[in-house]
Amino acid sequence: MVKAILEHPRVIPCAIYAPGKAVSQLVIVGKNVPGVLARIAAKIAERGINILSGLVTAEPGKDAGVLTLFLDFTNATCGPEELAEELRAMDVVLEAKVIARRFGDIAIDGTTHTTVFLGERVVMLSVDDLGAMLDWLDRNLETGGHALLFEMGKAASRADVRELREAYGLEGRDLVEAFLALRIAAGWFSYEVVEYDEEAMRFVVRLYGSFECASFAGRGRPMGHLVRGILAGAFGEVYGREFMVREVKCVAKGDECCEFVIELAK
Numbered sequence: 001m002v003k004a005i006l007e008h009p010r011v012i013p014c015a016i017y018a019p020g021k022a023v024s025q026l027v028i029v030g031k032n033v034p035g036v037l038a039r040i041a042a043k044i045a046e047r048g049i050n051i052l053s054g055l056v057t058a059e060p061g062k063d064a065g066v067l068t069l070f071l072d073f074t075n076a077t078c079g080p081e082e083l084a085e086e087l088r089a090m091d092v093v094l095e096a097k098v099i100a101r102r103f104g105d106i107a108i109d110g111t112t113h114t115t116v117f118l119g120e121r122v123v124m125l126s127v128d129d130l131g132a133m134l135d136w137l138d139r140n141l142e143t144g145g146h147a148l149l150f151e152m153g154k155a156a157s158r159a160d161v162r163e164l165r166e167a168y169g170l171e172g173r174d175l176v177e178a179f180l181a182l183r184i185a186a187g188w189f190s191y192e193v194v195e196y197d198e199e200a201m202r203f204v205v206r207l208y209g210s211f212e213c214a215s216f217a218g219r220g221r222p223m224g225h226l227v228r229g230i231l232a233g234a235f236g237e238v239y240g241r242e243f244m245v246r247e248v249k250c251v252a253k254g255d256e257c258c259e260f261v262i263e264l265a266k
Helices: 002-006 036-046 080-088 127-141 143-168 172-185 225-239
Strands: 015-017 023-031 050-057 064-072 093-098 101-103 106-108 115-117 120-122 190-197 202-208 243-249 258-264
Touching: 023 036, 023 080, 023 106, 036 050, 036 064, 036 080, 080 093, 127 143, 143 172, 143 225, 172 190, 172 225, 202 225, 225 243, 225 258
Parallel strands: none
Antiparallel strands: 015 106, 023 064, 023 093, 050 064, 101 106, 115 120, 190 202, 202 258, 243 258
């Protein structure tokens, strides 16, 4: 049961499809003190409103936090605007506003166009969209496209590792694994370290569910060119050396994972 919970996908509450339901969305700014979330939830429950999904952001040291909720008003005793007014009257609530954009049975987050991950702005693309772009590169530029992806990944990961080192003071394996763990959090893949030899400068990493190779089942050859560059850049920045990366297993050719061997460049 615990394993199933841990492997449950992270659903980002940016939109919700609820045919036949009176769904709306509120953004609530509350004081950053214990018990605020419970009091807001109790007020919502009093009105017979069901919380469908939401996002809570409250940072240490900040006076206020933000709660963004998709709510089902189908059996409620009030409407969205009336609920917002009641919430604003609470001493722990600084602001409450109805923000949903509705198109038929779809309610879409109306808060902002900006998404932030660990302090940096990010954008979301579906794996299918990315797969279509990568497939175009593979079919039209072939090995030239693979080289471009490798160098792009290398440049990006070097910059990310530098920022991690400067921000959090990490070094060595801690820095490598923090970089990889953040890729898990961002939905890129999960990873397993098979070999980590700092003396020989030889490392083997397995990736599961890699976004880059997910769209290439049956391609018959390794397709993790961007990820190869990402690993080469990350290890290179951590250890101050140049590395070559080989993808010896790949889901695109029927393997259960993508396995990469990282060694010093010759």
